[in-house]
Amino acid sequence: MKRRYSRQVHVGDVAIGGDAPVSIQSMLNAKTVDVEGCLRQIDELKALGCDLIRLAVPDEDSAVAFGQIVRRSGLPLIADVHYSYKLAHLAIDNGAKKLRMNPGNMTDFSNIKPLAQRMADLGIPVRVGVNGGSLAEKFSGMNEVDALTESALECANAFEANGLKDIVIAIKHSDPMINLEANRKLASMCDYPLHIGVTEAGTLRTGLVKSAIGIGALLMEGIGDTVRVSLSTDIKEEVLAARRILSTLGLREEGVNVVACPTCARTQIDVEALASKIEMICADVRKPLKISVLGCPLNGIGEGKGSDIGIAGGKDKSVLLFDGKVYATVSNDVLLDEFLKLLKRKIDE
């Protein structure tokens, strides 16, 4: 997978673009004025591997709270000020490491200069974030792919013409196919690093499918420097999903990959319960491990060959594999306990 060339920008100590690894971001859904609630969410997301976090800054109270959160946050924070130059300056006063602005509701760029110059002086990048659902009125006649790219580039050009080179662009659409086409077009027209994601992807199940297809297809073409999975559910799921997408594509060798079989009439243990339990136990393991949980010896031992730890379930006893080789046959009563011993050994290795 050859990655598209992009200029590199820095959000605090996190690089985006160039040869930086694809970073994971999410957005808090606690109200920004709820400082403790936000800090709790930040800690949770960080533990799961989130690199960057965005907060909405819709008013002055939120900007002040944002400042309090910045001082205690373990990650660089991005302030989403949508269209307001005033809030943009306030967010910078309060320690924002990056701003997100939405050209869809910025009326014009005539007052952009002082902001662009201040951001350039401080090394604070902007994310120009265009969204299919909030395109500026003047693009309404155009086809959506052109409208999204033109709106994004017009705003990015306005920042760059006024002295800011540290620009990330995000184009998002809720239809993964339009999203794909617009990002391909954008990627070919500039060297800005791209933040990718499918917007309003939906609830957990639908959102995972749309995001995996939409984000996955772009990354496979080498497009995308930072990702956000947008799900209408617990935001921890967004980070876990992003990790799964990157790990499926071999772009982030981190965390446990549980391979489990769909059950069939041959299945002799409760694969779903066991695999889910193991996934939960391993959610915050960052070491890259492959674990296979198969319901029958037929595929279980073959599949286990490529795994760090494998389970091939039998009726009363199951086979445990370690480093791809048969390790022991144990009673199903103690299977999980014996597995956990092997897991600990692998993590400590």
Place this chain on the structure above:
Amino acid sequence: MKRRYSRQVHVGDVAIGGDAPVSIQSMLNAKTVDVEGCLRQIDELKALGCDLIRLAVPDEDSAVAFGQIVRRSGLPLIADVHYSYKLAHLAIDNGAKKLRMNPGNMTDFSNIKPLAQRMADLGIPVRVGVNGGSLAEKFSGMNEVDALTESALECANAFEANGLKDIVIAIKHSDPMINLEANRKLASMCDYPLHIGVTEAGTLRTGLVKSAIGIGALLMEGIGDTVRVSLSTDIKEEVLAARRILSTLGLREEGVNVVACPTCARTQIDVEALASKIEMICADVRKPLKISVLGCPLNGIGEGKGSDIGIAGGKDKSVLLFDGKVYATVSNDVLLDEFLKLLKRKIDE
């Protein structure tokens, strides 16, 4: 999306390959000898849009039960006999419309002729199903992509050389990237219709991501004539996931597409609860509808423009959109009821 050319085969009244729509299949996890349990699962899967169903036939009792299920099933059934010629013949005696055989555990093809000729006479296709976890020993030195394609083509050629032209091939691997590469290679080497899927994709969340990436990438390249999503969970999820993948790619315009926003500090209603409720209510609606559930007026009205029905949530009252236009502003207490009235109107249209 231009589809790869493939010869067409028929499984009962369901066509696979050629210009046939990409069909959805799943595999029962009730024991085949549990006739009533299998029939219940078949009915459930059919209601959700499953076109073809596979059952394991690991022994003679299962073959007899398979026959009882065939007589009462509303869908054509595929018997998975893995390697046994004897069970293959028994399954045909009992009404199998397609057989799945796994070359990984067929010792040789010297006895294939009577089976191939009988299947050709009866118009029963075979699915040659190769699996990364159960490759034949003789391919063990080879790289996996070559091993998977060679094993599949060797077996398909044996059937074809003995008179059976109605052949579907499936190559499955638990690593979506190896799966992708092997299927690309296979697609370029033959005109057999391809059954695609990522094997042992895992539990719901991980499995959805791996399957959407692996299956989605192939379909986007025009490869794949029938799909199975393999998940270690309720098999209904497999059919729903397949539908979501096909619908995301515009390959199956069927069912309700719920666009919902990730919540942020701007959100004024419980988007997740509302969107999930709507998805559940609509799970068996087959009419293609786009429904948007957004948490704020800012994006809600814009996104709703492209929807059949839209909700743009506000603090106490929310905006309902119909055919993309603002329809009414209603109190949140009656929002779901008013939405359901619009849904009924849309379905009846």
